[in-house]
Amino acid sequence: MIVVLPVSVGNESCVLSKKFARSPWFAIVNKGLNRVEYVENPYCRLDTDAGPQVVEYLVDLKKADTFIAFELGYKVQLMAMERDIRIVLLADHLVRPKELTDRILAKR
Amino acid sequence: MARPRHANSVQIPPRIKGFTPVGYCNGECEPLLLYLEELEVIRLLDYEGLSQEEAARLMQRSRSSVTRIYQRARATIAKALVEGVEVKIESGNGFLNCNWFFCSGCKVRFNNPKGNVTNECVLCGSTEIVKMEGCV
Numbered sequence: 001m002i003v004v005l006p007v008s009v010g011n012e013s014c015v016l017s018k019k020f021a022r023s024p025w026f027a028i029v030n031k032g033l034n035r036v037e038y039v040e041n042p043y044c045r046l047d048t049d050a051g052p053q054v055v056e057y058l059v060d061l062k063k064a065d066t067f068i069a070f071e072l073g074y075k076v077q078l079m080a081m082e083r084d085i086r087i088v089l090l091a092d093h094l095v096r097p098k099e100l101t102d103r104i105l106a107k108r
Numbered sequence: 109m110a111r112p113r114h115a116n117s118v119q120i121p122p123r124i125k126g127f128t129p130v131g132y133c134n135g136e137c138e139p140l141l142l143y144l145e146e147l148e149v150i151r152l153l154d155y156e157g158l159s160q161e162e163a164a165r166l167m168q169r170s171r172s173s174v175t176r177i178y179q180r181a182r183a184t185i186a187k188a189l190v191e192g193v194e195v196k197i198e199s200g201n202g203f204l205n206c207n208w209f210f211c212s213g214c215k216v217r218f219n220n221p222k223g224n225v226t227n228e229c230v231l232c233g234s235t236e237i238v239k240m241e242g243c244v
């Protein structure tokens with residue numbers, strides 16, 4: 001299970017980014033390796049169509065199978081669904097990403 | 109349950125059940141109903157900035173149907189705002205285009221893209237999950 005969260009900076013002090021494809025960083029939780037990696041979003045400053053590029057980057061390159069977000073743009077949603085990516089939509093955007101990454105790693 | 113004849117594909121279930129006016133609430137009026145497909149049109153056109161053609165393609169309906177749904181949605185929202193009437197979101201002719209679940213434990217909504225049996229929340233592991241037919 002490889003889970004992606006959009007976050008503000010590349011470390012544990014980050015907050016959740018409200019916009020997935022425009023998020024400056026992503027936290028990638030690899031449950032198999034029991035590890036959290038922070039990667040900068042190479043497409044966050046694209047003028048248009050950041051969503052499809054971000055999905056390809058996260059799914060093809062980073063092998064993500066789950067996206068966690070407060071809200072997803074329709075292009076990201078469509079591409080994620082086409083690729084059988086699980087989408088988890090949070091009720092609250094103020095939840096700390098660290099709390100979520102810890103919860104994912106602790107879950108059996 | 110059989111899908112209604114004029115069903116409209118909706119991508120994700122809304123996070124809310126409705127809206128209540130602040131400061132004054134017109135209690136003489138029954139709450140106004142905003143249907144799932146009306147909220148979806150507002151989301152696609154006004155929130156996402158799509159054209160009506162693009163929205164029609166996503167919702168698997170004709171452009172003229174989308175125009176009619178949009179007009180109804182705007183009229184409902186206008187009445188609610190101007191007259192201070194509560195709005196309730198109901199399923200109507202909207203259907204979710206894949207299986208969605210709601211976790212009563214951590215309140216997340218999650219889909220089940222591969223259609224396998226889901227009996228626990230993917231985030232908190234709670235078994236208190238319900239399949240969503242429309243609203244939370």
Ligand SMILES: [Zn+2]
Pocket residue numbers: 211212213214215216229230231232233234
């Ligand atoms: Zn949960």
